[in-house]
Amino acid sequence: MTTTREISLNLDTEPFVVNFGPAHPSTHGVFRMLTTLDGEVIVDMEPVFGYLHRGLEKLAEERTWGGCIPLTDRLDYLGAMANNFAYCLAVEKLAGIEVPERAEYIRVIMAELQRLASHLCAVGFFLNDCGAFQTPVVYMLREREKILDLFDMVCGQRLTYNYMRVGGVSQDLPDEFIPALKKLLDEMPGWIGEYERLLKQNEILLARAKGVGILSKEQAINSSASGPVLRASGIKWDIRRADPYSIYDRFEFDIPTGSAGDCYDRYRVRIAEMHQSLRILEQAAAQLPPGDFRSEVPHLVRPPAGEAYGRLESPKGELGFYLVSDGSIAPYRFHVRAPTFINLTTLSELVRGWKIADAILIFGSIDICMGEVDR
Amino acid sequence: MEIEEVYSRQEIDEAEGKQINELIARSQGIIPDPDQWLDEELKRNVMVTTVDAVLGWARRTSLWPVVCFPACCAFEFITTAASRFDISRFGMEIIRASPRQGDLMITAGTLTWKMAPQVKRIYDQMAEPKWVIAMGACAISGGIFRSSYSVVPGYNHIIPVDVYLPGCPPRPEALIHAIRMLHEKIGKRSIIQEGK
Amino acid sequence: MTTALAPGKIAKQLARKFPDAAIEAGPDGLLLKSGQLLAVMEYLKKSPDLDFNYLNHVTGVDYYDYFEVVYQLTSLKYNHGLVLKVRCYDREKPVLPSVTGLWQGADFQEREIFDLLGIGFEGHPNLRRIVLWEGFKGHPLRKDFL
Numbered sequence A: 001m002t003t004t005r006e007i008s009l010n011l012d013t014e015p016f017v018v019n020f021g022p023a024h025p026s027t028h029g030v031f032r033m034l035t036t037l038d039g040e041v042i043v044d045m046e047p048v049f050g051y052l053h054r055g056l057e058k059l060a061e062e063r064t065w066g067g068c069i070p071l072t073d074r075l076d077y078l079g080a081m082a083n084n085f086a087y088c089l090a091v092e093k094l095a096g097i098e099v100p101e102r103a104e105y106i107r108v109i110m111a112e113l114q115r116l117a118s119h120l121c122a123v124g125f126f127l128n129d130c131g132a133f134q135t136p137v138v139y140m141l142r143e144r145e146k147i148l149d150l151f152d153m154v155c156g157q158r159l160t161y162n163y164m165r166v167g168g169v170s171q172d173l174p175d176e177f178i179p180a181l182k183k184l185l186d187e188m189p190g191w192i193g194e195y196e197r198l199l200k201q202n203e204i205l206l207a208r209a210k211g212v213g214i215l216s217k218e219q220a221i222n223s224s225a226s227g228p229v230l231r232a233s234g235i236k237w238d239i240r241r242a243d244p245y246s247i248y249d250r251f252e253f254d255i256p257t258g259s260a261g262d263c264y265d266r267y268r269v270r271i272a273e274m275h276q277s278l279r280i281l282e283q284a285a286a287q288l289p290p291g292d293f294r295s296e297v298p299h300l301v302r303p304p305a306g307e308a309y310g311r312l313e314s315p316k317g318e319l320g321f322y323l324v325s326d327g328s329i330a331p332y333r334f335h336v337r338a339p340t341f342i343n344l345t346t347l348s349e350l351v352r353g354w355k356i357a358d359a360i361l362i363f364g365s366i367d368i369c370m371g372e373v374d375r
Numbered sequence B: 001m002e003i004e005e006v007y008s009r010q011e012i013d014e015a016e017g018k019q020i021n022e023l024i025a026r027s028q029g030i031i032p033d034p035d036q037w038l039d040e041e042l043k044r045n046v047m048v049t050t051v052d053a054v055l056g057w058a059r060r061t062s063l064w065p066v067v068c069f070p071a072c073c074a075f076e077f078i079t080t081a082a083s084r085f086d087i088s089r090f091g092m093e094i095i096r097a098s099p100r101q102g103d104l105m106i107t108a109g110t111l112t113w114k115m116a117p118q119v120k121r122i123y124d125q126m127a128e129p130k131w132v133i134a135m136g137a138c139a140i141s142g143g144i145f146r147s148s149y150s151v152v153p154g155y156n157h158i159i160p161v162d163v164y165l166p167g168c169p170p171r172p173e174a175l176i177h178a179i180r181m182l183h184e185k186i187g188k189r190s191i192i193q194e195g196k
Numbered sequence C: 001m002t003t004a005l006a007p008g009k010i011a012k013q014l015a016r017k018f019p020d021a022a023i024e025a026g027p028d029g030l031l032l033k034s035g036q037l038l039a040v041m042e043y044l045k046k047s048p049d050l051d052f053n054y055l056n057h058v059t060g061v062d063y064y065d066y067f068e069v070v071y072q073l074t075s076l077k078y079n080h081g082l083v084l085k086v087r088c089y090d091r092e093k094p095v096l097p098s099v100t101g102l103w104q105g106a107d108f109q110e111r112e113i114f115d116l117l118g119i120g121f122e123g124h125p126n127l128r129r130i131v132l133w134e135g136f137k138g139h140p141l142r143k144d145f146l
Helices: A056-062 A066-073 A080-095 A101-130 A135-155 A177-199 A203-209 A217-222 A228-232 A263-287 A339-350 A356-366 A370-374 B009-026 B040-045 B050-060 B073-081 B116-125 B137-141 B172-187 C007-017 C037-046 C106-117
Strands: A016-020 A032-038 A041-048 A306-314 A317-325 A333-337 B104-108 B131-135 B163-165 C023-026 C029-032 C054-063 C066-075 C080-088 C095-097 C120-122
Touching: A032 A356, A041 A339, A041 A356, A056 A066, A056 A333, A066 A080, A080 A101, A080 A306, A080 A317, A101 A135, A101 A177, A101 A203, A101 A263, A101 A356, A135 A177, A135 B073, A177 A263, A203 A263, A203 A356, A217 A228, A217 A339, A228 A263, A228 A317, A263 A356, A306 A333, A317 A339, A317 C054, A333 C054, A339 A356, A339 A370, A339 C106, B009 B116, B050 B172, B073 B104, B073 B131, B073 B172, B104 B116, B131 B137, B131 B172, B137 B163, B163 B172, C007 C023, C007 C029, C007 C037, C007 C080, C037 C080, C037 C095, C054 C106, C080 C095, C106 C120
Parallel strands: B104 B131, B131 B163, C029 C080, C095 C120
Antiparallel strands: A016 A032, A032 A041, A306 A317, A317 A333, C023 C029, C054 C066, C066 C080
């Protein structure tokens, strides 16, 4: 016979601060969170960053307009082609330079390949945070290597490309590029299908990510979120459709959106975007015309005095460059509208009420890159 | 539950700022590389004995790196650890978060003054023997960001560096080459030197 | 295509609503010359035919005589955009009202402008340095920072 007695204890509790220091294996980069806990539940969180602030905006003022392109590579280092593209768009808007058609197609191909590579990384590390320690990451990095091989073929670099120039791209595609791209496009849906089979209805992923870190529609719009974070909350806003740049109005693709705005929806939106990128790549590879890869632009570009804001849909969100020129060879003001920096605004509200393990997950689902947050 | 201010944000920020300014003040010169500490005579007389050979073999075939991933080079390090350029064949696949268990710090990324006290702290917490590979142009000399107001011009202002690896970012093959150079250096090390 | 609303038209509409605010339509956007920033912003956000519910970005520029803060607004419903600028002529202690009450997305961006340019924002819940450390002397993006 067992007896149970209920003992009620009057416990005095105090909030407790846990510091997720800048050097932490799960924070994607040098990011610090000061979480105040009541028991195990987070009641407050303060993000601290700036540990990678390299003063890019000031450094750009001493480099020429074309010489700022390597600096833009190092912003979001997982999506360097998109950064180059956005900067070149802004300078071309400012200086009124036309880009030849072949260069436009090449740029779109590079941007969409970059979107694939970046989303592979993002999803891989998100699953890492969920607890699938290293296995999905290693598979996704294997696929990413195939995309990086294509980039290597084009410009010789795997991470920081410096490939696009004001007025086009720096060199033409080699002959073996298009066959290699077609081979990748044939095989890629199979690999993404492989991950989907393992992960889509995976119990652990559903239990950990569904319903966690819900970002409501109003909150998302109010906090200027953009990219997959905004679309997962149900808002169909994609710069490629809303404000088409380059030749995106010639391609057919859908804009995937989520409905609940939780971590699981952000994951699904990224996987769906990868499929759409493959669609765009097929169309672009089929329509690629012959021609020039760069228009005639003086070696030292001197845009007339004025300002321009050039933006595009990078894998992380709306990436924009606000450039002010005073007619000289260097920018007067070089400002980056960094999507991940602004997406982090709501982080402290999203994690309230969850436990520490969930905080890591929510943070991972926003998909940040410290080079862009801190600049 | 209403929480009053549990900690003062201003105080934490000011304490951190003071620590950073003090570190800037005492890190203006370069720390000499470790193998410059050997006397010329000792260099000529050192022979590797069997004990040294065994110790050297054990140390170099199981170097555990410590997490120190500020920037872009970190991704080349991660791809080196992935399946294509496997560093597990060198015994290095375990990237330790705890510095007590690590022996190699591969500094992959630009160091800013704000991050410098943390990196120094991690380095100090590592147990001897420990080595540092400065990976990338930013780690050697500040790289493309050298003239910035908040970037440390090279990790050797803060910690002693054993192998310098140029590149922006260095390819995984270059990183493996640097690791092999470090293996050779560890293999040549003798117990006599450690007494110094 | 996001239509950039003609600054002249909006300037006239705002001048009727706020007769004592000096609003000028420039080639790059509206320039709000004096006062009433918060009232104008609230009108832009809440008025049903303008409905600027999304703040793209806030940034600051140092032109040697004055600081200029640029706001880029978009309406997701009507897909139109507007650029609004405010100038601050005080070099020692420039202060502007904060728009974090209207758009929370301005939070970190205003802190960054405070950190790198030194422009204070009244009404901001947490105005401290964000990317540089406390104790750093000066504001790097100013043109007189060495």
